[in-house]
Amino acid sequence: MSLVNFRDPAVLADPGARWVRPGVLHRSAQPFPAADAAIVEQLRTAGILTVIDLRGDAEADAADWAAARADGVDVVAARIQPTGEALDAAMRAMTTDEDLGAFYLLMAESAPAAVKLAVxxxxxxxxxxLHCAAGKDRTGFLTAILLDLLGVPAEEIVADYARTNAALTQIFEGLAERNRNALNDYQAGSLTVPRPLLEAPAGAMAAFLELVNARYGGTEGLLAHCGVDAATVQAFRAKAAAGTAAEQSAEVTA
Known part of the structure; x- marks a missing residue:
């Protein structure tokens, strides 16, 4: 089967290719149940050479990407653990979309080495x-950071994040089949997970971006806090910014 919630944000968030080169950045949920020949072909067709797995140690399985590795794809384990004393307390207190946005920033701050490795x-x-389990939360805020580095307006970043809502039923069914405890048996309808975590509310991503700006002066400041140097940010922009390919071609032919 193909990857769930798979998309190139540039195609929808930046259809005019004003900020992002299409084909550079993709996002999805984890493979269900593991990458098979169809998923490997999907990666190959999209030109994906690197998979960044943001799941925590307890969520990941070495078999998930074995077929992709065998095909030459590099899989980078940038572990953002979804639990810990501060995160558990924030989850228990979560009631609003804004709380979820704050939770995203707390996850980033709690895993600076993983954020650095991912970027x-x-x-x-x-x-x-980029993927985590659902392709919504950790994938959402890392994708937002990368899109922001390329100058994508906040409203477009928020809209791309919210598109995951259309895939949530399929995502949760896949997660429940793999690990029913993770979603308190989603299929039986017995849920104790905070409501915002079961959605991809636009307000959560808007709050995340606002908090990053207020606390760090923007995503570059947050990345610097996580140990990402300016050269890495520039290398990503040189690779992913719209117009880069044409400019490089002109330089070669000049």
């Missing part, structure tokens, strides 16, 4: 795929 991997040549 460094994103700067590598070739197409990349």
């Amino acid at each position: 460094e991997a994103a700067a590598r040549p070739g197409g990349l795929l």
